[in-house]
Each structure stands twice: as structure tokens, then as C-alpha cells.
Amino acid sequence: MRLATFNVENMFERASIMNLSNWKEGEQVLQDFAALTNLIEKPQYTLADKKEMLEIMQKRHKGLITSGNSRHIRLNEIRGKLIKKPKNAPIEIAVDGRDSWIGWFELKREIIKETAIENTARVIREVNGDVFCIIEAENRIAANRFNDSVIPKVGGLKYGHVMLIDGNDDRGIDVGIMTRQPFEIQSIVSHVDDTDAEGQIFSRDCPEYKIITPSKNTLLVLVNHFKSKGFGSQNANDKKRQRQAQRVREIYEERIKAGFEYITIAGDFNDTPKRDPLKPLLGNNSNLLDVMSHPKFVGDGREGTHGNGNKDAKLDYILMSPKLVTRVQNCGIERRGIWGGKNGDLFPHFPEIKTAKDAASDHAALWVELNL
Helix, strand or coil: CEEEEEECCCCCEEEHHHHCCCHHHHHHHHHHHHHHHHHHCCCCCCHHHHHHHHHHHHHHCHHHHHCCECCCEEEEEEECCCEECCCCCCCEECCCCHHHCEEEEEECEEECCHHHHHHHHHHHHHHCCCEEEEEEECCHHHHHHHHHHHHHHCCCCCCCEEEECCCCCCCCCEEEEEECCCCEEEEEECCCCCEECCEECCCCCCCEEEEECCCCCEEEEEEEECCCCCCCCHHHHHHHHHHHHHHHHHHHHHHHHCCCCEEEEEEECCCCCCCHHHHHHHCCCCCCEEHHHCCCEECCCCCCCECCCCHHHCCEEEEECHHHHCCEEEEEEECCCCCCCCCCCCCCCCCCCCCHHHCCCCECEEEEEECC
16 A cells, blocks of 8 residues: 655645745734734723734735725624724724624635646646545545546546544644545544643644555554744744644554554654654654655655755655554655746656646655555
8 A cells, every 4th residue: 555645735725825925924914813813802802902903904904994805814794893994083993802793804815726736636646645644735625626626637546535624723724634445544533622731732633544454454644734934933833843743742652552553643744853843753762763764765865855855844754653664665755746946947847837836835745655
């Protein structure tokens, strides 16, 4: 059987800020969105709260004031009005707390270019995994549509099972799984509500999928997408990622004690192997092995999985328990969905990729063949 993981970077739609060429601009929007969302959830709005809301909207998102729509953020007012615009007086926040109105802010989304969507399917077609972990898929409906219409359109084989549990990220970047018909999903465990002393642990989720192979072996797949480096302080992001890695390690050890032998932890960990945040999974006291460190791994000389494949861009992983390592037959990387370098000529890509916007993703896919 073949197991794979791929950050598809959404299949049909994604938050418009995720497609900006300048991340700093997107970072400011995310900060404003988080601030507005946190402010409106307060039971009582102080004068300082109301002032901060208006300052954010008037300085950088004026459309929220005039029409409820800025370039990247939308204000949904369902019952009651957040904003009051008197004719001969300054604009003001019209309500005094969360119970005074029903509404919310949301990030606006945009359709991904059709060619890019099809190239995402081409990566999946070429990797041809029997069990395929998908990262940054917007929801199960989108994943099903992609499986039913786009994969067959590029000559790929549909999957018999597509499963995705909505996670904790309100931008619609969830993790899920697709399996071929003989590989049955026997059970699912979600960890969206896992907490520690600091609060909620997972930025998305760490779903556990118990897969039964045609040979009646049991494979436990933990799909992950750890906290990114792009928003907030590096120290806070590192701490969050380490908490996530530690919790995954705890789940892994619990399952080993429960008798599971074949376990994989796959996905986008948003960090490199030797940094502290990933030590719970990749440190000296861990018995997990990454597929790219296996002697049978066939690569292209590039150590990274994201962007140009540089060493500091190793973000994607398939980690395997010791018993699963003994079942490895072949493993490799699929990089043809990426636009490499400024002109796209750093390494081979699909001929259908003519510009950077046509790329399937900024991430390569990883795969491993297992005798299970």
C-alpha cells in the first residue's frame, strides 16, 4: 500500500489574505481580524473597546464602516447593528456588549485559479496514494467535490472514502484523509477540544484515523498541521508548536501502550527537524522516524519540502513507529506541483504550470510504500 501526505493549500477557495504576495500585508489583516473578533465577544464593551474597534475599521478597513465589506474582511450583522452612522454626528458602536446583537467578522474568500486546482489533482494522481492525508482542505464538502469531479478530470482514480472533521481554524484550513475502497476507515477520534494549562492545543485538529488494510492489518494515522510561523511572535508560535508536538507524542505513546504497532504521524509541522518545537517528536528520546531519513528514500538532493526545497524549508513529514519502519519498501517526494525559483525553472514541474499562480501548492507531497 502507499501512504502519502500533501498540503493542498485549499482545493477551491481560500482566505484572500493567503494569496497576497507580501505576507506583511496579510499579517496585519490577521491581527486586525483577531482583534475585532476578540473585542466583539466581550460581554460588555467599554469605551476603550469601542474606540479600538472603530480605529481598526476606520484606519485600515473603511469598507466595514460603509458597506460591511473591506478588501479582506466582512461584517455579518444578523440581528441588531454593530455600527451606527448618524447624519450629523461621528460614527459610533451602537451596542454595549455581545448579548446586544447577533453577528460576526469573517475573512473573505476567493476562488482559486482553475489551472491550479487541476494541478493539485495532478499531484494526487501522480502520487497515487491508497491512504492520502490532505492538509489545508477547506471542508469535507469541498474535498468530496474535488474527489468526484477534479481528480477524474485529470485522469486520476477517485477515492472511496473522504473524511474531514472541521477544526479550530476559522480560515477554512483543515486536515483530512482520503482512502481507496479496500482501505476502510474503521474509526475516527478528534482532538479539537484537547487543552493543557495554556488552553486549547491544536490550531486545526489531530484526528486519529484507524485504517484496516486488505491484509487485515491496522494502521493508525494521525494527521496534523501545526501552528504556522507567519502570524504572531516567533516565541509564541514556537511555544504553541511545541505544545502541539508534545500532545501528539502523548497520544502516540498512549496508542503504543494500547497495542497499536503501526502508527504514522503525517502532515505539515511548520518547522524544521532540529528546532526545539519538534523535539518531542524528533528528539533523541523519540523512536519515530521521518520518511525522508529512511535509507530507501529517493529524493532529488533538496532537503526541504516547501518552496525551493532549501534545508530550512523542511516542513512536511511522515513519521513512522518502529514496527511500521520495518514494513517500508520504497519512499519518495513529488515536487512537480511547485513553481520553483523566480522563473519556475529551479526543478521540473508539470507542463500545465505556466506561471506561479498555476502551481498546485508551495509544498511537495511525500509518500511511502508499505508492506501492510
